Amino acid sequence: MNRKITIVLLVIATLAISFAAMKGLSSLKESPKKNLDKKKLPLVKVEAVKYNEISSPIVEKGRLASNLEVNLSSEVAGRIVEAGVPLKVGQKFKKGQLLIRIYEEDAKMDLRALKSRFLNKLAENLPDIKVDYADNFEAWMNFFNAINLEESIPELPKVKSDQEKVFMASRNILGDYYAIKSAEVKFDKRKIYAPFDGSYAEVNTQIGSVAGMGTKLAGIIESNNLELQVPIESKEISWLSLNEKVDILDSDGEVIFTGKLVRKSDFVDEGTQSISVFIKLEKTNGNELYQGQFLTARFNGKKIANAMEIPRNAVFSSNKVFVVEGGILKEKEIKVIKRNENTLVFNGLKEGEMLVVEPPVKATENMQVQIKK
Template identity: 65%
Template sequence: MNRKLVIVASVVLIVALSFIGMNGLKSLKKQPKKDVNRKKVPFVKVEQVVYKSISTPIVEKGRLLSNLEVNLSSEVSGRIVEVGVPLKVGQRFKKGDLLLHIYDQDARMDLQAQKSKFLNKLAQSLPDIRIDYTDRFDAWMDFFNAIKLDENLPALPEINSGKEKVFLASRNILGDYYAIKSSELKLSKYRIYAPFNGSYVQVNTQVGAVAGMGSKLASIIESKRLELQVPVDSEDIKWLHIGDQVDILSSEGDQVASGKLLRKSEFVDEGTQSIAVFVGLNRNSSQLYQGQYLTAKFQGKQIKNAMEIPRNAVFRSNRVFVVEKGLLKEKQISVIKRNENSLIFNGLAEGDILVTSVPVKAAENMKVQFLKN
């Protein structure tokens, strides 16, 4: 019994001594002192203010349009007959091709009947002209012989006297002549010829349909004379001038053509607050089509004594921070031009240390460290 008590007491003593020893070793280890007054000084990116001449290119996307688009309308009524150029959207044609033909046989026959009556009246008048206006007979006889039923009337002989005019008016020769000329003009409206090389962009009728007077039949464009319509921010329009050279870029950024600024709109689009400008392309290309979207790079102009910085370096429209003796100081700048991601300015002294990356909760006299870009 005494032996068991001795063993238990020995174990308890060993455990107690071990615990005391461990606490003693912990107390020997020095704990680092916390510096509650120490503050972390933030780093900021800066640039030294240096002024130079800066180019101000303006890059905007636009849509290609034909420089010339014409709506074909009917000035007469009748059935549309087939011609050599198919009446289909996208169909190409050459200048002078017959695009539309409205059935005109009845109008043509009426015109020939008018000419026949006119010839009859002239034939009846020639004997009187030979007697009363002997010196004018040859001229009128030549005019009579020159008239062809299937051709336009030749020009009237020159009237040399008042008596001759009275004679012609009394026989209504002048009235009949100009009535026929009017019918000839009307007959020409039954056929519409291509005024340029181009293609159909819209077709509102088909062969066999009846065209009404004044109805829109189709729309055509001149394929090669294209211009780029580009919306430009109203604040940037002052940098663009008529005649400026423009680079035309594809969606991949490759230059596909060059152009010249032709005109600027004098109104602002209400929806986008932009002003449309139009660029004429200098080089025709079969790879460019109406409706295609391309990028226009305007050269703008050189701005002297200026500097370009990121837009996020500026706050409250025209305020920046500079570093003076390790402290932030707020200063005002003069903004010359705002780009999508940058800003061009002056107004600071050259050599100032300008903060280009403003820290969170930045304030006047805040202590900072800087990394110079």
């Protein structure tokens, strides 16, 4: 019995010693340090307000169009025959080349017949002219001899008296003469010549087709006289001046041509609310230009004095910004002078104020912030 009691006491003593040892060891561990880092404040990027003279360019895309476009139409009826320059869209031609020819053999025969009848009538009346108007007979005789059936009829001799004029009118010599002149004009209209160096932009007929009077046959453009038509927002048109230099850029933003602003429309496009301006290209560096091609125009605009340029996302509610005062955000209003695609030109703040150019998310007035170094 005593032995059992002794064993139990030894077990209890052993447990007690073990528990005491564990308590002692746990007391030797260091207590975990409390997190003493303060809550981080939002970082903001700022710029000190400083005003200068700013050049604020306007960059817009435009479309090339010929400064001279002409529709070719027929003033006489007839079949279209080969003229030398193919009737094809894009076909180039030189000034003075024959573009369109309407079959003329029948009209040529009719014109010869008119001249023959006129010569016959004039021959019948020359004896009377010699007797009654001897002082002018030589002029009429020279006129008669100068008439050639294959050439244009020469000018009429000058009538020297009212009696001579009555005589010519009564014999219908004047009427027949001007009928021939009218027929010659119509005959010449059977050939259409190029008024400038250019190319076909539109073709509505072909060789062998019959042209009617007033029919539009083709549209031509002067290929060496192109203008860039650029739509500008109506609120920005006041920044542009006639005759100012304009840079024409490629897709990489490099200047490839220069031009001059020559015209501004005096109306607003109802669909786009823009006003078209026209740039005459001056230096092309030998590069090819094409009707309908899109190019980018950079207008220098006017110099803006006493202003500063900042990113548009720094502005909210149209004309408000944040400034940092003693680590606190403060709302302030600015005077917006010009809005660009990604930036904004303004004044209205005091120079030296710390303007926030990258506001934090959900920024509010009186928010504590840190200035980004």
